Amino acid sequence: MDYPRQPPPLPSYVQPQENAASDSCKDPDLGLILQAIDFGIAKQCEDILLRKPELVNAKAWNAMTPLHHSCLKGRKELTRLLLAHSADPNARTSFDETPLHYACRCGNVATIHTLIKAGADVNLVDKQGRGCMHFAVMGGSSVLALNYLETQTNLSTRCVTNQGETLLHMACNHYSSTIVDYLLRKDRSDVHRQNNKGVTALHLASLKGNSELIWKLLNVTNCQLAHVQNNDGMTAFDIAKNEATDRHTRVAASLKEYMSQNPSLPPKGPLMKWVLLLLFPFLWLSVVFLLCSFFNSHASHFAVFMLIVLFMMLSRQSHRINHVSGWPNPVFIGVFMGTVVHCVIASFVKVYPGIWPCQMTVLFMVTLSLMNFYYFYFLVFGDPGWVKPIHLPSINGCPMTSLDVALGRCNDLQFCPFTEVIRPERGKYCRLCERLVLNMDHHCLFINNCVAYNNHRPFVIYVFATMIMQLSFLITVYWYLVRTYALNDESSSVADTLFHKEAWLFTLTVICTAALIWESFLVYTQMRFIARGEPAYYARPHTKPSVQESFNNVLSFFFGRKKMKDRHLKVQSSPLLLS
Numbered sequence: 113m114d115y116p117r118q119p120p121p122l123p124s125y126v127q128p129q130e131n132a133a134s135d136s137c138k139d140p141d142l143g144l145i146l147q148a149i150d151f152g153i154a155k156q157c158e159d160i161l162l163r164k165p166e167l168v169n170a171k172a173w174n175a176m177t178p179l180h181h182s183c184l185k186g187r188k189e190l191t192r193l194l195l196a197h198s199a200d201p202n203a204r205t206s207f208d209e210t211p212l213h214y215a216c217r218c219g220n221v222a223t224i225h226t227l228i229k230a231g232a233d234v235n236l237v238d239k240q241g242r243g244c245m246h247f248a249v250m251g252g253s254s255v256l257a258l259n260y261l262e263t264q265t266n267l268s269t270r271c272v273t274n275q276g277e278t279l280l281h282m283a284c285n286h287y288s289s290t291i292v293d294y295l296l297r298k299d300r301s302d303v304h305r306q307n308n309k310g311v312t313a314l315h316l317a318s319l320k321g322n323s324e325l326i327w328k329l330l331n332v333t334n335c336q337l338a339h340v341q342n343n344d345g346m347t348a349f350d351i352a353k354n355e356a357t358d359r360h361t362r363v364a365a366s367l368k369e370y371m372s373q374n375p376s377l378p379p380k381g382p383l384m385k386w387v388l389l390l391l392f393p394f395l396w397l398s399v400v401f402l403l404c405s406f407f408n409s410h411a412s413h414f415a416v417f418m419l420i421v422l423f424m425m426l427s428r429q430s431h432r433i434n435h436v437s438g439w440p441n442p443v444f445i446g447v448f449m450g451t452v453v454h455c456v457i458a459s460f461v462k463v464y465p466g467i468w469p470c471q472m473t474v475l476f477m478v479t480l481s482l483m484n485f486y487y488f489y490f491l492v493f494g495d496p497g498w499v500k501p502i503h504l505p506s507i508n509g510c511p512m513t514s515l516d517v518a519l520g521r522c523n524d525l526q527f528c529p530f531t532e533v534i535r536p537e538r539g540k541y542c543r544l545c546e547r548l549v550l551n552m553d554h555h556c557l558f559i560n561n562c563v564a565y566n567n568h569r570p571f572v573i574y575v576f577a578t579m580i581m582q583l584s585f586l587i588t589v590y591w592y593l594v595r596t597y598a599l600n601d602e603s604s605s606v607a608d609t610l611f612h613k614e615a616w617l618f619t620l621t622v623i624c625t626a627a628l629i630w631e632s633f634l635v636y637t638q639m640r641f642i643a644r645g646e647p648a649y650y651a652r653p654h655t656k657p658s659v660q661e662s663f664n665n666v667l668s669f670f671f672g673r674k675k676m677k678d679r680h681l682k683v684q685s686s687p688l689l690l691s
Contacts, residue, residue, distance in 0.1 A: 139167065139170065141160050141163075141164055141167060142167050142170050142172060142178075144156065144160055145157050145160050145161070145167060145178050146172060146178060146181055148160075148190075149178060149181045149182050149185060149187055149190055150181075150185065152185075152187055152189075152190065154189050154190055154193055157178075157190060157193060157194075158193055158197075161193075161194075161197045165197060165198070168194060168197045168198060168199045169198075169199060169200050169203060171203075174205050174206045174207065175204065175205045175206040176205050177199065177200065177203045177211070178194055178199065179191065179194045179195070179199040179200070179201065179203060179211040180203065180205060180209070180210075180211050180214055182194055182211075183211040183212070183214040183215040183218060183223060183227070184214040184217070184218060185218075186215075186218040186220050186223065188220060188222050188223050188226070191211075191215075191223050191226060191227070192226060195226065195227075195230045199211075201227050201230045201231050201232035202231070202232060202233050202236065207238050207239050207240075208236075208237070208238040208239045209238045209247075210232065210233075210236050211227060211232065212224065212227045212228070212232040212233075212234065212236070212244060213236075213238065213242075213243075213244060213247045214247070215227055216244045216245075216247040216248040216251070216254075216257055216261070217247040217248065217250050217251045218251060218254075219248065219251045219254025219256065219257040220257075221256055221257055221260045221514060221517050221518040221524065222517070222518050222519075222520065224244075224257060224260060224261070224518065225260070225264075225515075225518035225519070228265070234261070234265045234266070234267055235266075235267075240273055240274055240275070241272070241273040241274035241275070242273050243267065243271055244261055244265075244267060245258065245261055245262075245267050245268075245269060245271050245279055246271070246273060246279065246282060248261060249279050249282045249283050249286070249288075249291055250282060250286060252286050252288045252291070254291075255290050255291060255294045255527075255529035255532075256514055256517060256524055256527045256529065258291065258294060259294075259514045259527070259532055260514040260515065260517075260518060262300075263513065263514060263515070264514070264515055264518075269295060269300040269301055270300070270301060270302060272305075272307075275307055275308050275309075276305075276306070276307035276308040277307045278301050278302060278305050278307075278313075279295055279300075279301050280292070280295050280296075280301035280302075280303065280305070280313045281305075281307060281311070281313055281316060283295055283313075284313045284316040284317050284320070284322075284325060285316055285320075287320060287322060287325060289324075290529045290530070292325060292328060293328070293529075293530065294529065294532075296328060296329075296332045297532075303329055303332055303333050303337065304333065304337065304340070306340070306342070309342060309343050310341065310342035310343035310344075311342050312337065312340055312342075312348075313329055314326060314329050314330070314337050314338065314340070314348045315340075315342055315346075315347075315348050315351055317329060317348070318348035318349070318351045318352045318360075318363060318367065319351050319352075319355070321352065321355065321357060321359040321360045321363050322363075323359075323362060323363050323366055323436045324436055324438070326348070326363065326366065326367065326370075326436075327379065327436045327437055330370060330378055330379050331378045331379065332378075333378070334374075334375060334376055334377055334378055335370045335371065335373045335374065335375045335376075335377060335378065335379055336375040336376065338367055338370045338371045338375075339371060339375060347367075347371075348367055349364055349367040349368055349371060352364035352367060366436065381435075381437050381439065382433055382435040382437060382439060385433060385435065386433060386439055386442055389433065389441060389442050389443040389446060390442040390443070390445070390446040391446060391450075392443060392446060393422070393426075393443065393446045393447040393449075393450035393451070394446065394449065394450030394453060394454070395450075396418075396422055396450075397422075397450055397451070397454055397619070398454075400414075400415055400418045400419075400619070401415075401454075401615070401616050401619070404615040404616065404619075407615070409612050411615035412611045412612065412615045412618045412619070414615075415615050415618065415619040416619075416622070419619065419622065419623070426443065426444075426447065429441055429443050429444070431544060431557065432544075440544045440560060441557070442560060444557035444558050444560075445492070445557070445558055445559060445560045447558070448558045448559075451620070451623050451624075451627070454620060455581075455582075455585055455620055455624065456481065458616060458617060458620055459477065459585065459588065462592070462616070462617070463585075463588050463589055463592045463617070464477075464588070466591075466592040466595055466596050467588060467591045467592055467595055476584070477581070477584055477585075477588070480577060480580060480581055480584065481581065483577060484574065484577050484578060484581055487570055487573065487574040487577065488559070488574065490567065490570060491556075491559040491561060491563075491567055491570060491571055491574060492559050492560060492561055493561075494561075494566070494567055494570075495566055495567075496545075496549055496561055496562040496563060496564040496565070496566050496567045497549050497550040497551060497552075497562070497564035497565030497566040497567070498547050498548065498549060498550075499531075499533075499535070499536060499539050499547075499548040499549065499550055503536050503539070503550060504533055504534060504535075504536065505522065505526075505534050505535075505536060505537075507521070511533065511534070512534040513534065514527060516534065517534070522534055528541050528548060530543075530546070530548075531548050533548070535548065536550065538550060538551045538552075538647075538650060540552040540564075540649060542555055542562050545561065545562050547562075549562045549564040549565070550564055550565040550566075551564055551565040551568070551647050551650070552564045552647060552649045552650075553568050553571075553638075553641075553647035553648045553649060554648055554649060556571070559571075564647075568647065568669075569669060569670065572635070572638055572642070572669075572670075573670075575631055575634060575635055575638070576635070578627075578631065579628060579631050579632075579635070582624040582627060582628050582631075583628070585620070585624055586621060586624055586625070589610070589617050589620075589621060590606060592617075593606050593609055593610055593614070593617075594606065597609050597613070639666070642665060642666055642669045643657065643662035643663075643665050643666055644657060644662070644665065645657065645661070645665040645668075
């Protein structure tokens with residue numbers, strides 16, 4: 113291969129500097145190797161090494177070798193190439209950092225595994241006492257690398273640096289939620305551990321003004337941690353109080369409250385707020401209906417206004433409670449249950465007595481209500497399809513691990529950092545449920561649960577049943593008005609009477625009508641995906657089955673029998689995986 117006589121400028125980190133670790137950084141060919149590593153050009157790097165094999169361990173700025181650069185850039189193929197040309201896997205920089213340290217910081221387990229197999233020493237530390245585990249945490253996002261080092265080597269997650277810092281100290285300093293969660297699980301790191309300055313992880317979280325991290329740390333221990341002082345006699349509260357930002361002011365207020373609670377218990381969660389949010393829609397409607405009795409002919413105007421206010425308040429709600437704990441918000445399931453309960457009360461207290469001769473109608477509604485309640489109970493409290501050990505991908509009966517990712521048997525995206533398992537092909541971790549589910553369609557806020565493999569069909573049936581109930585309620589309200597007020601069948605007179613004389617029923621009619629419209633769109637969307645034969649989360653936009661295939665998919669969904677040996681739920685062993 114031909115190379116230009118005047119090499120291009122070298123990367124900034126290999127520019128010759130005063131007191132450099134080695135004069136070899138001035139070699140133009142070394143500069144070309146480093147440039148090839150930057151751009152991932154293996155052929156250029158190999159050609160130079162064939163001409164000058166001694167450059168494989170040549171040192172540039174800070175005594176970094178080409179293998180250091182390759183690991184820092186995450187170049188798997190170039191790392192293998194350099195090792196094949198006898199690169200030293202334990203070469204040290206001027207800070208005693210090894211290529212394995214850089215590979216851990218990059219978080220590529222395939223590169224880490226390759227280096228260890230080539231003789232890299234996992235126990236080496238740099239001048240600050242930081243080892244492979246510390247560098248993996250410094251990377252900020254690779255739970256997979258931490259899991260591999262913990263399960264496949266002799267390293268411990270309780271290692272400390274020369275300054276006495278644990279992995280949790282570093283994770284809090286370079287805050288990564290998934291890494292902090294990983295270290296807090298299974299007691300991997302000592303939350304109470306203080307470094308040489310007496311600083312705990314809570315002190316660091318307070319300095320960062322991170323209330324979410326503070327909540328996590330206190331919940332795995334207790335409020336006693338908030339009373340621990342550093343070498344300067346400062347608690348986490350004192351540190352937050354000295355910082356002049358709104359974020360730190362809020363953190364200081366939270367810490368002051370935690371310090372006033374029982375020190376032997378974790379901080380109290382927002383239980384009262386959760387209950388109030390759950391009951392709020394029902395209580396709001398109850399108050400509205402009660403006040404309507406004082407407004408006479410203007411009661412319906414007042415009810416509509418209050419409904420609009422309720423809708424505006426609900427539109428400001430999110431999936432989680434506005435609290436540092438991040439509990440799932442129950443207000444949406446409260447809206448659904450609150451309106452259903454009011455409809456049931458109105459039916460049995462007012463509507464059914466007015467149409468009592470129609471016993472069959474009442475019996476039908478009672479039967480439908482009981483069936484609806486059964487399905488609702490199952491959807492809220494039942495198993496939507498949690499991933500169990502039998503569903504996990506396996507090879508020769510053994511579940512796949514982070515080692516299989518390193519060996520290329522599965523990709524790193526299949527590793528779940530929250531459950532630390534290799535996910536099935538259609539396994540999805542739900543952050544609200546905090547569980548791994550199969551064939552997830554979506555997380556439904558109105559049942560506060562996932563819609564997935566086990567409950568997708570009951571969910572769709574439940575939506576249909578709810579729509580039938582709402583239609584039946586609207587019809588019975590119409591019959592009630594006609595019979596009670598001796599009206600004719602003109603819809604205008606019925607609507608006028610409903611609006612001016614029955615504010616309670618009018619409000620529920622408006623809610624049921626709006627719900628029917630929304631549920632119609634929901635059913636339409638669900639049926640589209642069912643006809644395609646795939647859940648909404650895994651839908652492929654360009655899937656266009658034939659009419660016959662769509663019809664068969666719908667029949668299979670509603671009347672077919674589920675098989676646990678579904679190809680989407682299990683990865684079968686194969687010669688390809690074992691290679």
